Amino acid sequence: MFDGVLSIAPYALLSVAAMATAVLFAVAVGIGVRGKHMLIGSAAMGLLSLWFAGIAITAGPSPVVRRTDVADALRWLALITSVLWLLWIVGYTKTMVNLRR
Secondary structure, three states: OOOHHHHHHHHHHHHHHHHHHHHHHHHHHOOOOOOOOHHHHHHHHHHHHHHHHHHOOOOOOOOOOOOHHHHHHHHHHHHHHHHHHHHHHHHHHHHHHHHHH
């Protein structure tokens, strides 16, 4: 169904979106709009961006790198990213509960 550029495009766009989110989270902390817990979210989004980039470069009929060559690294990246993302969710939820009280 997807070949060539179309096989890479969705993952490349997700990578750019995740990196933009990471930058915005970090800027929000830098200018004082959000608390430091957002830096965990920024790290998670940055790593998610790398994961999507890894998927993008291994996609398509003639990938830059074969996915089997980097599968373990992508799995570890996904694991670390998901743990950071869950930590961010817990921290973000905690700040909402504290604001509510």
